[in-house]
Amino acid sequence: MTFSFRDKQLIPIWRKLQHGERLSLEDGLVLFKTNDIIALGKMANFVQQQKSGYAVYFVLNQKIEHTNVCVLSCKFCDFAKKKGEPDAYEMTTENILAHITPEIREVHITGGMPPDWKWERYLDIVRKIHEKFPEADVKAYTAVEIDFFHKKFKLSIEEVLKQLQSAGLRTMPGGGAEIFTERVRKLLFPQKIGAKGYLEVHKTAHKLGIPTNCTMLYGHIETLEERLIHMIKLREAQDETGGFLSFIPLAFQPGDTGISVGDGSASGGKSHRQFTSAIDDLKTIAVSRLMLDNISHIKAYWVMLTEEVASVALNFGADDIDGTVGQERIAHDAGAVSPMKLAKDQIIKIIKDAGKIPVERDAFYNPLNVYSENVIGKIPYLNSVPFYHNREKSAAGGFKILPVAPRRMGMLSKQGQLDAGLFSLMDYFEQEESLELLPWCIATRDQVKSVMLFSKEGWAGLNGKKIGITDETATSVQLLSVLLENKYRVQVIPERLHPGVNDYSMFDAVLLIGDEALKHNKIGLNGFELVFDLAKEWYDWQKLPFVFAVWACRKALSGERREELKEMISTSLEKSEVNLGIIGYSHGKKIGLTKNETKEYLEGFNYRLGEQERKAMMQFRKLLEQKEIKI
Amino acid sequence: MKLLDIIEEVKIGKRINREEGLSLLQKVELLDFGELANEIRYRKNPKQQVTFVVDTNPNYTNICNIDCIFCAFYRHPGEAGEYTYSVDEMIRNFKTAAANGVTTVLLQGGVNPALPFDYYLELVKRTIEEVPEVHPHFFSTSEIIGMSQASEFTIQEVLRKLWDAGLRTIPGGGAEILSDRVKKKISHLKGTSDDWLNVMLEAHKIGYKTTATMMYGHLETDEDIIEHLEVIRQLQDEYHGFTAFIPWSFKPGNTPLHKIIPTYASSTRYLQILALSRIYLDNFDHIQASWFSEGKKIGQVALHFGADDFGGTLYEENVHAEADFVNKTTVAEVIQLIQDSGFTPVQRDTLYNTLKIFEKAEAM
Numbered sequence: 001m002t003f004s005f006r007d008k009q010l011i012p013i014w015r016k017l018q019h020g021e022r023l024s025l026e027d028g029l030v031l032f033k034t035n036d037i038i039a040l041g042k043m044a045n046f047v048q049q050q051k052s053g054y055a056v057y058f059v060l061n062q063k064i065e066h067t068n069v070c071v072l073s074c075k076f077c078d079f080a081k082k083k084g085e086p087d088a089y090e091m092t093t094e095n096i097l098a099h100i101t102p103e104i105r106e107v108h109i110t111g112g113m114p115p116d117w118k119w120e121r122y123l124d125i126v127r128k129i130h131e132k133f134p135e136a137d138v139k140a141y142t143a144v145e146i147d148f149f150h151k152k153f154k155l156s157i158e159e160v161l162k163q164l165q166s167a168g169l170r171t172m173p174g175g176g177a178e179i180f181t182e183r184v185r186k187l188l189f190p191q192k193i194g195a196k197g198y199l200e201v202h203k204t205a206h207k208l209g210i211p212t213n214c215t216m217l218y219g220h221i222e223t224l225e226e227r228l229i230h231m232i233k234l235r236e237a238q239d240e241t242g243g244f245l246s247f248i249p250l251a252f253q254p255g256d257t258g259i260s261v262g263d264g265s266a267s268g269g270k271s272h273r274q275f276t277s278a279i280d281d282l283k284t285i286a287v288s289r290l291m292l293d294n295i296s297h298i299k300a301y302w303v304m305l306t307e308e309v310a311s312v313a314l315n316f317g318a319d320d321i322d323g324t325v326g327q328e329r330i331a332h333d334a335g336a337v338s339p340m341k342l343a344k345d346q347i348i349k350i351i352k353d354a355g356k357i358p359v360e361r362d363a364f365y366n367p368l369n370v371y372s373e374n375v376i377g378k379i380p381y382l383n384s385v386p387f388y389h390n391r392e393k394s395a396a397g398g399f400k401i402l403p404v405a406p407r408r409m410g411m412l413s414k415q416g417q418l419d420a421g422l423f424s425l426m427d428y429f430e431q432e433e434s435l436e437l438l439p440w441c442i443a444t445r446d447q448v449k450s451v452m453l454f455s456k457e458g459w460a461g462l463n464g465k466k467i468g469i470t471d472e473t474a475t476s477v478q479l480l481s482v483l484l485e486n487k488y489r490v491q492v493i494p495e496r497l498h499p500g501v502n503d504y505s506m507f508d509a510v511l512l513i514g515d516e517a518l519k520h521n522k523i524g525l526n527g528f529e530l531v532f533d534l535a536k537e538w539y540d541w542q543k544l545p546f547v548f549a550v551w552a553c554r555k556a557l558s559g560e561r562r563e564e565l566k567e568m569i570s571t572s573l574e575k576s577e578v579n580l581g582i583i584g585y586s587h588g589k590k591i592g593l594t595k596n597e598t599k600e601y602l603e604g605f606n607y608r609l610g611e612q613e614r615k616a617m618m619q620f621r622k623l624l625e626q627k628e629i630k631i
Numbered sequence: 632m633k634l635l636d637i638i639e640e641v642k643i644g645k646r647i648n649r650e651e652g653l654s655l656l657q658k659v660e661l662l663d664f665g666e667l668a669n670e671i672r673y674r675k676n677p678k679q680q681v682t683f684v685v686d687t688n689p690n691y692t693n694i695c696n697i698d699c700i701f702c703a704f705y706r707h708p709g710e711a712g713e714y715t716y717s718v719d720e721m722i723r724n725f726k727t728a729a730a731n732g733v734t735t736v737l738l739q740g741g742v743n744p745a746l747p748f749d750y751y752l753e754l755v756k757r758t759i760e761e762v763p764e765v766h767p768h769f770f771s772t773s774e775i776i777g778m779s780q781a782s783e784f785t786i787q788e789v790l791r792k793l794w795d796a797g798l799r800t801i802p803g804g805g806a807e808i809l810s811d812r813v814k815k816k817i818s819h820l821k822g823t824s825d826d827w828l829n830v831m832l833e834a835h836k837i838g839y840k841t842t843a844t845m846m847y848g849h850l851e852t853d854e855d856i857i858e859h860l861e862v863i864r865q866l867q868d869e870y871h872g873f874t875a876f877i878p879w880s881f882k883p884g885n886t887p888l889h890k891i892i893p894t895y896a897s898s899t900r901y902l903q904i905l906a907l908s909r910i911y912l913d914n915f916d917h918i919q920a921s922w923f924s925e926g927k928k929i930g931q932v933a934l935h936f937g938a939d940d941f942g943g944t945l946y947e948e949n950v951h952a953e954a955d956f957v958n959k960t961t962v963a964e965v966i967q968l969i970q971d972s973g974f975t976p977v978q979r980d981t982l983y984n985t986l987k988i989f990e991k992a993e994a995m
């Protein structure tokens with residue numbers, strides 16, 4: 001469907017978005033001020049769909065507020081109590097553990113800052129949860145608390161984070177950002193750490209391999225410009241580290257928190273109005289989706305937005321609805337109207353009502369379960385774009401696209417939660433019993449440029465060395481292992497890495513795939529002098545193409561659905577092949593490729609499963625079977 | 632027909648049929664729905680304005696013998712909590728409301744067989760004489776049918792006598808879903824779809840203006856919703872007697888239907904149905920957002936999905952309150968809610984005449 005803009009000022013912004021260009025503060029103001037919220041939402045939905053398709057993520061989480069005793073007295077906080085006040089509480093580690101149940105996948109810990117807790121007590125909470133519930137990722141302590149630990153316990157921020165990390169901390173929540181201007185900080189949050197402190201803590205965490213969330217508290221005295229400055233500062237920090245997983249706009253909950261909202265603010269100076277307007281909520285979600293081009297996920301925090309608005313927000317650019325949430329004291333004490341606990345079923349319903357795919361995730365946004373019919377997996381790399389680009393919504397027979405890293409796609413398919421997908425070859429081999437091969441694939445002719453080993457040593461020199469291996473796919477890993485063992489006869493120590501989060505310098509070589517490999521193939525990877533293209537290594541050795549991925553569908557899929565699927569794939573591919581440079585353009589641009597480079601890259605693949613490709617699959621399988629050591 | 636072709640038809644202002652409506656309802660994504668509904672909304676009402684009415688919604692009796700299973704409001708004669716107010720008491724009630732700025736009294740009650748027809752006539756007459764500040768917007772179709780049965784006047788005669796007493800508009804409640812299959816299940820004593828349509832038809836013939844409503848989110852199918860829109864569109868073609876259409880979702884609390892339908896219909900569904908109504912009912916001037924049943928926030932969003940009216944301020948309301956579903960507001964808040972949604976609030980009367988425009992500076 002085409003766009004019709006009631007507000008013509010949006011048209012140049014839409015052009016920018018279509019070309020993958022970054023928006024300016026002025027663009028942001030136009031977006032915030034428009035009355036055409038439908039067009040605004042459609043643009044945000046467009047961008048969101050490019051990032052996560054129809055997926056909306058949620059996590060089975062438990063929020064723990066270990067204490068409400070706090071040495072600070074922030075103006076808007078109805079939560080904090082002073083030690084000795086009647087409803088002050090402090091939870092022991094045992095208390096905390098008693099709140100966690102085995103199905104919980106993320107424990108979210110934040111609280112006040114009591115005067116007399118020992119450092120060990122904080123570490124102990126993380127450690128014990130991690131030990132007792134290894135399935136649950138610990139997301140703990142806001143930047144404000146980290147900074148408090150740093151000052152109180154006289155440890156550097158890095159040291160604080162390192163110790164928490166070795167106790168089992170996986171990620172950090174984004175609270176405490178408020179609004180990043182000194183004006184607002186001085187007026188409302190004089191005791192908080194401000195933009196500089198907040199970003200320093202988060203960037204330090206990112207460098208240690210701890211991804212974090214970031215937030216913005218809106219709907220009080222801030223201006224629209226200040227909201228945008230806030231977003232732009234986060235965008236800049238993300239350019240540096242890439243460690244923000246998601247952005248969460250938090251609607252200010254007035255209650256009786258003692259801020260009277262003044263004139264000149266974005267929310268227009270109202271005294272009697274209690275909560276942000278739904279239009280402001282939806283606009284803020286949409287604008288943040290459009291401004292924060294480098295942050296993967298935008299969260300509609302239902303506890304504050306209400307279930308109804310959160311559900312609508314899923315069509316305005318949000319692709320995460322948080323979780324099942326246990327204790328929600330901070331928001332609740334200030335009068336949020338949502339019920340305390342949304343059961344999983346209810347979350348699934350909210351997401352389905354919005355026409356999206358409910359995807360249960362872990363702390364890193366790895367999908368664990370998919371709760372919808374008619375889902376097709378999509379590898380989120382540039383080389384799969386030709387299969388999906390020209391998929392017309394109405395022609396697609398109601399299939400919904402879920403972008404998911406190859407290894408996870410294999411897992412979901414094993415759980416019977418996908419109808420079809422472009423599978424990593426290893427996953428297809430493993431599930432041959434239940435999958436039916438379709439006549440399309442991603443195969444290379446001689447080189448691929450997106451399955452690369454970046455190394456400090458030549459092949460022979462890698463013997464006994466540590467290799468960081470992406471956990472996104474098994475096929476590249478197996479190809480590497482076949483090459484190492486059968487072609488070069490060396491043994492290495494493989495270790496998992498999280499692309500974009502780990503510090504690569506701890507390895508002697510790293511295997512990267514997809515966009516990350518493509519990017520570094522162009523700009524290089526600091527410290528790794530040698531770059532090996534695995535497909536080229538294979539070709540020089542076997543004189544065969546290499547098949548990285550194949551299309552397959554569930555054997556149980558009905559004939560009719562299967563035909564629709566084939567129709568969809570072949571139509572899209574044919575249309576795409578006419579102009580590979582253009583269809584890959586905005587995706588390529590994000591990883592720094594020119595139109596020609598994108599075109600050349602995409603032309604390097606064979607998308608149809610022919611004789612040679614089948615032969616290559618057989619040969620690879622034979623080598624795998626002969627291989628002694630499995631990675 | 633392909634979805635894209637239907638969308639094109641709507642854009643150029645062509646009327647869509649049942650099948651096309653069903654296609655839209657089932658296949659169009661939320662924001663595309665909003666975009667399409669806005670095309671029509673701004674064609675009909677190009678101003679960036681949203682109207683509202685300062686009204687009250689009292690009840691004169693909660694005694695009823697109809698037993699609708701979605702209703703938490705009614706009591707049987709003699710049951711604890713039953714009440715019937717005298718005309719004097721109601722007039723006092725209206726006077727208080729008028730003193731608080733109310734201009735429309737939307738009065739409905741149970742179908743109480745013990746009340747004589749004169750009671751209703753007197754209520755209308757005395758309201759007009761004694762509380763001229765308010766416009767009486769009285770009696771749902773069920774009550775009118777009840778009056779006819781109790782008095783042995785025909786529907787037409789009942790309506791004529793009420794008209795002569797001074798009544799000019801009638802609320803459109805009681806339509807629920809105009810499908811006899813569904814009505815049999817949720818309100819088997821209430822009369823058929825044709826009964827509702829017939830009262831409306833007779834009223835429009837005489838010159839009454841009425842609203843039309845739809846309550847969904849219970850046992851209806853998508854097809855039932857389309858049928859509902861279709862029949863009221865047909866009726867509207869004849870006399871153009873409907874001022875506005877008001878869809879709302881069923882609220883299950885405290886009703887027997889709660890056992891079958893435990894949850895509220897979603898906000899996305901509401902916005903889709905609202906947008907579909909705007910698209911389908913091409914002969915209706917106004918579509919009303921129901922902040923009261925959907926919540927203030929979704930009420931605001933609804934203004935971008937085809938609604939150009941925010942409904943009433945509901946000085947007094949008891950029916951939903953009995954289902955434990957309570958939303959309250961003030962005139963000042965309604966003005967604020969509309970402004971925050973990006974529109975200029977306009978206070979109107981029952982017949983959609985402008986009473987007062989609230990430009991930014993005049994916000995209370």
Ligand code: SF4
Pocket residue numbers: 070071072073074077078079080111112113144
């Ligand atoms: S907002 Fe946080 S830091 Fe401030 S008083 Fe409340 S609990 Fe303490």
Ligand code: SF4
Pocket residue numbers: 695696697698699702703704705740741742773818821
């Ligand atoms: S909805 Fe009206 S007719 Fe039905 S039971 Fe309630 S009061 Fe009576």
